[in-house]
Amino acid sequence: MIVLNVNGRDHSLDVPPETPLLYVLRNDLQLNGAKFGCGLGQCGACTVQVDGQAAYSCLLPVSAAAGRHVRTVEGLGTVEKPGVLQRAFETEQAAQCGYCIAGMIMRAQALLDANPRPSEAQIRAHMQPNLCRCGTHMRILRAIRRAAGLPPDGKMEAA
Amino acid sequence: MTSAGLIRALCAAGTLILLASACAGGPKLPPPPPQSFDRAEVAQGFALAKLGDCQGCHTADGGVAYAGGLPLKTPFGTLYTTNITPDAQTGLGRYSKDAFVRAMRRGVRADGAHLYPAFPYDHFAYADDRDLSALYAFLMTRRPVARTAPANRLIPPANIRGVIAVWKALFFHPGPPAAPDPNDPRARGAYLVESLGHCGACHTPHNALGAEQTRQALDGGYQEGWYAPPLNALTPASVPWTPERLERYFKTGLDRDHAAAAGPMGTVIRELAKAPDADRRAMAVYLAELMKPSPAGRGQTALVDRAAAAASAHPQGASLYAGACASCHEPGAPMMLQGRPPLPLGTPLHEADPRDTIQIVLQGLQPPLGGAGPYMPAFGSSLTDAQVAEIAAYVRARYSDRPPWSNLTAAVAEARKQGAS
Known part of the structure; x- marks a missing residue:
């Protein structure tokens, strides 16, 4: 039995330990x-x-996540009550097909949790591993800036 | 060292300090105009700068090439590399050719101050006049950039430059510059490896005061949290290196039977890939000869894959490997079909020190030359120290016939500390 904590709730699971968390x-x-x-x-999806x-939950065996805190996009908010970052993605219409978006949001959330007002360079370096094949990266960056209360065009480096 | 020896060294150091002060405050020359340099000489200097990877150290992350400012972590604190563009105020602009040659061969700044030996003048001392002249021509024709490096943060007494004189008296006794026969590739390779290539700066062990232990030349050393493996008969390679394979590795950063260039070697490859073919070939010829197993040595090792024994010794490592590593590294995985080194051949798994294996798991691999080069995602943020240690113990037990690594969890914690910039 593996006990996995996801979005604050414990789950007892009877799965092989090497099963990918995803x-x-x-x-x-x-x-x-x-x-x-x-x-x-x-790809980061x-x-x-x-x-x-x-x-990357596809390369993380569930046994490696046991006893730790796992947080997924469902843990940030609901359709009725989206989280700040989810709302920013919606406002900026950052999704085209949407397949990459949950991964994008979770990577961005990790950055904002550690650093609520990142620089443009920090945002770009942090988001670098996640790919979007539709090419909405510019909107994704705007959404992250919006959630962090930064100027939408990313031009604030002079400060 | 005996006390008499120490006194002699200190006296010699005193003399050096006096000499250095006598040289200080030379004439303030205006920078020579770029058009005063011969274009063929500049091109030759470009090739040498690539072979010596000047750019690797003298460029900050995201900074202008050769404008310096890269932090170098040493056991004595952090040094910042200098601006070697020809800017008159902050760079080499006022260096005459003689001052440049003195800096390269003797580690003395234009104003007479000593340069820290992180700048490998113990190697550059062997560079011949023509090569230094070409390198000078190349650097003095770059675009001048005004940029002062941050102040060094070194622990006492290393923070006092005069102490370098003592260091030099103890450890810096270079022979005369070498002038190899240009038509002998092996001699040319030896010259490049020993002088401008400064391979030993990473691949030779250093003593407690940061000097290369020349009696163990190229026996393997440590750099920036990585292990630079031996480049001689002590090589941990499972399959012998040939000149052809080394040459390809220098050009592409990848050899299917050994490894992908990672860590500081990735930076070296970015520059080495732009060096002339003949020089890469010459270095490959020389280094392949150095790495030939000695008659009494191991020769070729049989490739091992002891999955069952490794899994019973490290069950947790085996299951972590199955979930995190196998989808790329097992035979038949998509990555393996692209000609990546199979793990039984991976040089890091056969090294005496686990830190390369650990760093690759923590940091992943970025293709040094971009494009479709070897890539591995970083696991440092998703796996704990103990989990990385389990995986390292498992892959070592499974794929190498060398003794197990010890104290792996502590080694992972240390690798994280040293690998963080």
Whole structure:
């Protein structure tokens, strides 16, 4: 039995220890926000937070997440009451097909949790591992700036 | 060292300080105009700057090439590399060619102050006149950039430059510059490896005062939280290096039977890839010869894959590996079909020190030359120290016939500390 804490709730799971966290989230816990993209840690669609840090859930065995705090996009808010970052993504219309967005939001959330007012360079370096094949990166960056209360065009480096 | 020896060294150091002060305050020359340099000489200097990876150290992250400011962590504190663009106030602008040659060969600044030996003048001392002249021509024709490096943060007494004179008296006794036969690739390779290439600055062990232990030249050393493996018969490579393979590795940062260039070597490859083919070839010829297993040595090791034994010794490591690593590293995985080194051949797994394996898991791999080069995601933020240690113990037990690594969890914590910038 593995006890997994997701979004503040403990779940007892009878799964092989090497099962990727992503499969457990989607198949056993019906948390379908995180997506399977490449399965190789190269696209970021599966990104969740583990102990506050962004992690590829497709390459994280569930046993490695046991006893730690896992947070998924479902933990940030609901359709009725979206979180600050989710609302910013919506306002900026940052999703095209939407497949990458849960991962984008969770990676960005990890940055804002550690650093509520990041510089433009810090945002870009932090978001670098996550890919969007529709090409909405500019809107994604605007959404992150909006959530952080930064100027939408990212031009504030002179300060 | 005996006390008499120490006194001799200190006297010699005193003399050096006096000499250095006598040289101080030379004429303030205006920078020579770029058009005063011969274009062929500048091109030759470009090639040498690539071979010596001047840019790797003398460029800050995201900064202008050669304008300095990169922090170098040493056991004695943090040094910031200098601006070597020809800016008159903050760079090399007022260096005459003689002053430049003296800095390269003797580690003395234009104003007479000593340079810290993180600048590897113990290697550059062997560079010949023509090469230094070409390098000078190349640097003096770069675009001048006004940028002063942040002040060094060194612990006493290393923060006093005069102490470098003592260090030099103890450890810096270079022979005369070498002038190899340009038509002999092996001699040219040896010259480049020993002088401007300064391979030993990372691949030779250093003593407690940061000097290379020349009797153990290229026996393997430590740099920026990474282990630079031996470049001689002590090589941990499972399959012998050949000149052809080394040459390709220098150009692409990847060899299927050994490894992908990572850590500080990734930076080196970015520059080495732009060096002339003939020089890369010459270095490859020389280094392949150095790495030939000695007759009494191991020769080729049989490749090992002891999955069952490793899993029973490290069950937790085996399950972490299955979930985190196998989807790329097992035979038949998409990554393996792209010609990446199979783990039984991966040089880091056979090294005496676990830190390269640990750093690759923590930091992942970025393709040094961009494009479709070898890439591995970083696991540092998703795995704990104990989990990384379990994986390292498991892959070592499974793929190497060398003795197990010890104190792995502590080594992971240390690698995290040293790898963080």
